[in-house]
Amino acid sequence: MKIKNSTALVTGANRGLGLAYAKALLAAGARKVYAGARDPSTVPALEGLVPVKLDVNDAADIAAAAAACGDVDLVINNAGIIGGEPLLGSRGVDALREVLDTNLYGVLAVSRAFAPVLRTNGGGALVTMLSALSWASLPGTSAYSVSKAAAWALTNGLRNELRGQGTQVVGVHAGYIDTDMVKDVDSPKSRPEDIAQAVLAGVEAGDSEVLADDTARHVKAGFGAAPSLYLG
Numbered sequence: 001m002k003i004k005n006s007t008a009l010v011t012g013a014n015r016g017l018g019l020a021y022a023k024a025l026l027a028a029g030a031r032k033v034y035a036g037a038r039d040p041s042t043v044p045a046l047e048g049l050v051p052v053k054l055d056v057n058d059a060a061d062i063a064a065a066a067a068a069c070g071d072v073d074l075v076i077n078n079a080g081i082i083g084g085e086p087l088l089g090s091r092g093v094d095a096l097r098e099v100l101d102t103n104l105y106g107v108l109a110v111s112r113a114f115a116p117v118l119r120t121n122g123g124g125a126l127v128t129m130l131s132a133l134s135w136a137s138l139p140g141t142s143a144y145s146v147s148k149a150a151a152w153a154l155t156n157g158l159r160n161e162l163r164g165q166g167t168q169v170v171g172v173h174a175g176y177i178d179t180d181m182v183k184d185v186d187s188p189k190s191r192p193e194d195i196a197q198a199v200l201a202g203v204e205a206g207d208s209e210v211l212a213d214d215t216a217r218h219v220k221a222g223f224g225a226a227p228s229l230y231l232g
């Protein structure tokens with residue numbers, strides 16, 4: 001689909017990668033971008049950017065957003081959290097549930113609410129922000145990697161279920177991106193602007209998967225290595 005004249009919703013658009021998506025969409029000629037945020041007052045004032053109260057864990061917020069944003073033809077499931085608790089730590093089960101609530105069930109809830117909106121508007125596209133950590137796990141990312149692996153499978157399932165209504169479903173994988181989420185990580189990071197550009201190019205090209213940086217490409221290529229790269 002074309003970004004120009006599209007109407008998009010980005011979750012978690014008040015900062016980080018979500019804000020970069022919103023700016024890239026506007027720069028590429030989107031007619032309007034709904035900026036989903038838990039606190040809409042934190043969305044920067046930009047022409048074409050429309051703040052929408054949207055906590056992806058709040059069913060009432062999601063229903064209200066789907067009703068208010070009936071002109072959307074591009075949804076970007078961007079909102080996410082990282083959990084640092086080890087799976088075998090004292091809070092391992094609860095911490096995993098928390099990260100799944102946002103990174104898996106939040107994505108599902110938003111996708112379910114907006115699937116009929118996308119159908120009404122001709123199919124459009126549904127993009128979900130995954131990670132190179134959908135395929136690999138690092139010390140300290142066990143729960144996050146579970147959530148992103150599950151969200152990857154969710155994305156593949158949604159692609160099958162939405163094919164009939166002509167919705168392009170795009171999974172995005174990337175390594176570290178320079179946002180608050182990984183501000184304490186001392187490793188090379190991609191610029192959020194570059195990730196957003198790669199994703200919009202993939203949407204326009206009709207892609208189902210975007211490997212948005214070298215890390216994502218390296219990890220996926222490592223599936224064929226012996227031993228596979230994700231075995232650590």
Ligand SMILES: NC(=O)c1ccc[n+]([C@@H]2O[C@H](COP(=O)([O-])OP(=O)(O)OC[C@H]3O[C@@H](n4cnc5c(N)ncnc54)[C@H](OP(=O)(O)O)[C@@H]3O)[C@@H](O)[C@H]2O)c1
Nearest residue numbers: 012016017038055056078079080129131176177179180181
């Ligand atoms: N940064 C990386 O290295 C990296 C790499 C690969 C993939 N990703 C993925 O990229 C996406 C964006 O991450 P980021 O790097 O921009 O992270 P970030 O800087 O921590 O920003 C996270 C965003 O998600 C929002 N959010 C969190 N929980 C929410 C909820 N329940 N409802 C609505 N919004 C919620 C936050 O809103 P508040 O301001 O209200 O907290 C914020 O806008 C995430 O899905 C992340 O997993 C990140």
